[in-house]
Amino acid sequence: MQRQDVQLRFKWKTEDIFTDDKAWEEEFSSLEEKYTRMDFSRYENGFADKSVLLEYLRTTEDFSRRIEKLYVYAHMRKDEDVRVSKYAAYASKSMTLYSQIAAKTAFAEPALTVLPEETLDGYIADPDFAAYEYSLRRVKKSKPHVLSAKEEGLLSLAADVMGGFHDTFTMLDNANLNLPKATLDGEEVQMSHALYALAMRGTDRAVRKEWFEKYYEAYTKLIDAITQTYHGNVKKDMFFAQAKKYDGCMQMALAGEDVSPVVYENLLSSVEKGLPTLHRYVRLRKKALGLEEQHMYDMSVPLVDGAEISLPFDEAFDLVKRGLAPLGEEYLTLFEKARQEGWIDVYETEGKRNGAYCTGAYDTHPYVLLNYQRTTHEVFTIAHEMGHAMHSYFSNRTQPYEKANYTIFLAEIASTVNEVLLLKYLSKTTEDENLKKYLLGYYLEMVRTTLFRQTQFAEFEQKAHALAESGVPLTKENLCDAYLALNKKYYGDGVVHDSQIAYEWARIPHFYNSFYVYKYATGIISAMSIVRRILTEGEEALAAYFRFLSSGGRTDPVTILQEAGVDLTTAKPFENAMQEFAETLQEFEKMF
Ligand SMILES: [Zn+2]
The missing domain is CATH 1.20.140.70 (Oligopeptidase f, N-terminal domain)
Incomplete structure (x- = not known):
């Protein structure tokens, strides 16, 4: 077009x-x-x-x-x-x-x-x-x-x-990795990172196993160089933390967004308490997939085949609005205004940039770019990007310029609140059993990959830095051992912890931007906690959420969330999120 x-x-x-x-x-x-x-x-x-x-x-x-x-x-x-x-x-x-x-x-x-x-x-x-x-x-x-x-x-x-470790890793991870060929859809193809992700979601188990083994074999061959690079990066953190008189690497990294290490420690200890529920989910996957033995390469296969909500844009938009009804009249009116008044660029056209995003300046209303297709994923994209747009709108309207911009720590909360609300609404109202199953599965996977997996990464970073800061040099042995132990702790006994998974840390680019990924976890926890409160506590919780939407970056992010009823220095929001996860799992379990 x-x-x-x-x-x-x-x-x-x-x-x-x-x-x-x-x-x-x-x-x-x-x-x-x-x-x-x-x-x-x-x-x-x-x-x-x-x-x-x-x-x-x-x-x-x-x-x-x-x-x-x-x-x-x-x-x-x-x-x-x-x-x-x-x-x-x-x-x-x-x-x-x-x-x-x-x-x-x-x-x-x-x-x-x-x-x-x-x-x-x-x-x-x-x-x-x-x-x-x-x-x-x-x-x-x-x-x-x-x-x-x-x-x-x-x-x-x-x-x-000292800024080059990330580049060195990127070079190793791309130019030097030497991925071999592997089977996909009956053909021999050149492996790549993108195709690996695709193969891991594929239904052919032999293919997944082959890709998993070959992929990690390539990392095994580079493990000495990657360990050196990562160790260098951690030593760089230590150098700057010491030079700039911080108590440690984590304190320095978190100071970048004005966040206290208490939040980080609290994330790790609170999520740990929720791990038995994650283990239960892992065991359910094994049962649902009908496996004698579940391996790490079985972890990304969707449990339910795609159930597509195939709607024209206007109907999809209306559906999203119905899902967001708990956010109240003011929110919905503005939502509608966005559609009526040209905030959104809806369709894919020749030459248009792909993907979706929200943009805008302080002195304009927000804008959303979409490439709308009639799929379930795209319905969620509307909810997600419009969440960013609403957050920006309320913050810009309420705060002076200098205080309007929200930090990364807060950036994905409003978008995730919308996704979770929509998920809950759709899974409650749909009469299509398969769609319901699909949606619940989608939600559980979102929690596994964003909440648990990112916390697992966060804990790895904390351990690696603590080790180095205590004077122990980082080696491939101690890093791989630490990672394997974490994998066992997070996934439990519902899965075989294949020896290759010990090398997973070696393929994570985010580790070269230390103490960053924990924000994904705190973001989804805050969002789940907010949704839970809005749905169970009503008016007051909604007013608190509007305070959040209108706060931009007027002060440090943890205080902004506290005033919105999400106190990340306490266990409460984590418990809320875990309860939300447990209830979704319970509903899902009934369907198998
Ligand atoms: Zn987003």
Whole structure:
């Protein structure tokens, strides 16, 4: 389909950002003119003076808001048809201007950090700085970890040298892995990471076994090089944690999002309590698949064949709305507005970027890009991406610019809340037994892969870093042993822990971005907990959820969630999520 053949109401209205390209170009020139000429040096030594700092913050805010709009328009137009180079040029012009101004204002953060604590406290308490108060609190928090200018200079030189472990891993994982050929659909094909995932979901067990063995054999051959690379990455973390005076690698990584290690420890210990239910699920899989022995290569096969909800877009959208009814009138009205007023770009057309995402700038409404097909997965994509859109809308409307953006820690909660609500609604209302089975299975797999599996990874990272920090060098033996022990702990006795699985850690790219994956787990736990509360406690829980949706990044993420009724420093949300999982499992068990 060509873009011009799509009805207007199924296309996003970029005119809401700029009426046309001419308007974009005028705004770009005016912004460039103003800011590339601006002399920022006059601010450089002036932050001790309130009016200077305030003027600086307002100036850079104006720049950020305007460049954001320019960039968003450019990338949206580019994604409508990636073959058109005009908008790629717009996007890169915006990026260049952004980098220019970022370079000119690079002095600001260090200059703020060296302000005396009393001065910072004064600003933080000053209502004129209300919009910037959280950023200033973070500056204050970072003070003990900022070294002298000379030392910071050395550290940034070192960062350049030590930043390569992820690249080395990527190189090993792709160029050097030497995957052989294997059987798929009766043919010999060249193995790849993408096809491996496909083969693992396939119904032919002999194929799964072959792929599993060959895949891990390739990693076994590279294990010395991968161990060295990972060890190097952990030592890098240790170097920076020590240099920047953090208590450890985890503390340093979590400080990046202003999260306390208590949350991490709590995640590991609380999920551990839920493991017997995961073991039960693993045993059910074995029974449902009719296996004498279940192996790790049986773990990703869907228990139920695809049951497709095949609906035209408008009907799918209405269905999603019905599923989200517990979120109340205000939410649904806005949801409908998004469809009516051109927030969504619905159909796949020639040249359009694939996949789905939510975008937008602070001064525009959110936008959602879809490539809608009539499948169950796509119905959930509507719910998911619109969850992001609603979160952004409420946050932008409620918070000042500086506080509107939510961090990664919070980013997937609203989208997951929508998915879970829709899953529960559909599995309750459908009369199609197979669809119900499929949906419950989908939910359980989502919990296994996002909640449990990511926590397993998080625990591995914690163990590996703790080992290294206690002075023990990381070896292929201690890493593989630690991973195998975790696999046994998480999956229990319903599965044979094939020796190859000890090498799984060696193929996870996320481990080169330390202490990151735990956010996937806390995200789904928060979402499941929120849904449970909304469905069982009603009004008050809903009001708390709206506080969350409207909070953006006004303070640290754990506090934002606490005020929305999800206290990740306690066991409650974890228990809620586990109960939710256990009940879904119970319902699922009855169907086999
Ligand atoms: Zn998402």
